[in-house]
Amino acid sequence: MLLVENLTKSFGSNTAVDRMTFEVDRPMMIGIIGRSGAGKSTFLRMMNRMTPASSGRLVFEGTDVLQLTGGGMRQWQSQCAMIFQQFNLVPRMDVVSNVLHGTLNRRSTLGTMFNLYPTEDIHKAIDILDRLGIADHAAKRAEALSGGQQQRVAIARALMQDPKVILADEPIASLDPMNAQIVMDALRRIHDEDGRMVIANLHTLDTARRYCDRVIGMRDGRIVFDGSPAQLTVGVARDIYGADETFSESATSTEIREHTGHQARVPA
Numbered sequence: 021m022l023l024v025e026n027l028t029k030s031f032g033s034n035t036a037v038d039r040m041t042f043e044v045d046r047p048m049m050i051g052i053i054g055r056s057g058a059g060k061s062t063f064l065r066m067m068n069r070m071t072p073a074s075s076g077r078l079v080f081e082g083t084d085v086l087q088l089t090g091g092g093m094r095q096w097q098s099q100c101a102m103i104f105q106q107f108n109l110v111p112r113m114d115v116v117s118n119v120l121h122g123t124l125n126r127r128s129t130l131g132t133m134f135n136l137y138p139t140e141d142i143h144k145a146i147d148i149l150d151r152l153g154i155a156d157h158a159a160k161r162a163e164a165l166s167g168g169q170q171q172r173v174a175i176a177r178a179l180m181q182d183p184k185v186i187l188a189d190e191p192i193a194s195l196d197p198m199n200a201q202i203v204m205d206a207l208r209r210i211h212d213e214d215g216r217m218v219i220a221n222l223h224t225l226d227t228a229r230r231y232c233d234r235v236i237g238m239r240d241g242r243i244v245f246d247g248s249p250a251q252l253t254v255g256v257a258r259d260i261y262g263a264d265e266t267f268s269e270s271a272t273s274t275e276i277r278e279h280t281g282h283q284a285r286v287p288a
């Protein structure tokens with residue numbers, strides 16, 4: 021389904037992503053972990069063509085994504101929707117209009133100029149908001165919502181594009197533990213129910229363990245771990261983060277204990 025082969029990005033003499041290679045054969049939920057500067061965001065940006073790769077290949081369902089240009093590239097960008105740590109909503113605009121923004125690249129210039137949205141799109145937007153539990157807030161300005169609600173609006177905007185892949189760059193890094201859980205639960209549910217691939221950069225180990233089917237650990241631009249949450253032992257985590265014996269999981273944890281959904285799978 022997805023093949024990443026020797027994907028590399030250099031900024032001058034600094035190699036941010038170094039011959040990254042992995043393959044995904046079904047729409048999994050994948051967590052990418054690693055310390056600051058490991059190359060996680062650079063990878064996601066290359067994947068959705070926000071940043072040009074220096075070399076390597078990225079093939080999705082038989083299409084060499086890095087070779088796409090013009091309309092083909094824009095189509096790919098709407099097939100792999102991006103979610104950011106800071107939500108990237110238009111703060112003063114109402115929630116529904118923010119969600120409808122997800123359809124902008126396939127609308128006519130005239131419709132865009134006059135802010136006209138097809139009725140079916142408006143219904144679709146409301147349905148998606150309802151699914152995420154925030155339809156009640158549809159008419160409010162985005163800035164009036166809590167962080168967790170805003171991130172769900174961003175997810176709704178992404179779903180509006182009906183993407184095959186959702187790329188999430190630290191989607192919960194700005195949220196308190198309770199909202200972090202709500203947002204991760206939403207991403208997991210979208211993955212489970214719709215069969216969409218989710219690739220999320222995560223800054224905490226416990227989140228990657230709890231929600232992902234597969235975890236990729238990066239260090240200095242390279243993949244140093246690729247396996248199941250069960251294989252992600254404390255020793256492996258130490259290696260990914262380049263830490264010594266004093267490394268404690270709590271340093272990378274957003275744990276909340278009264279969790280009801282997925283159980284944390286912490287190997288001994």
Ligand SMILES: Nc1ncnc2c1ncn2[C@@H]1O[C@H](COP(=O)(O)OP(=O)(O)OP(=O)(O)O)[C@@H](O)[C@H]1O
Nearest residue numbers: 031034035036054055056057058059060061062063
């Ligand atoms: N536009 C850029 N110009 C120059 N160097 C860059 C640029 N973007 C990223 N880098 C460098 O590439 C490396 C990887 O950065 P990246 O943002 O991908 O790391 P990250 O794993 O996402 O880190 P964080 O956890 O802090 O978000 C870093 O050394 C960074 O300084």
Ligand SMILES: [Mg+2]
Nearest residue numbers: 060061062221
């Ligand atoms: Mg980053």
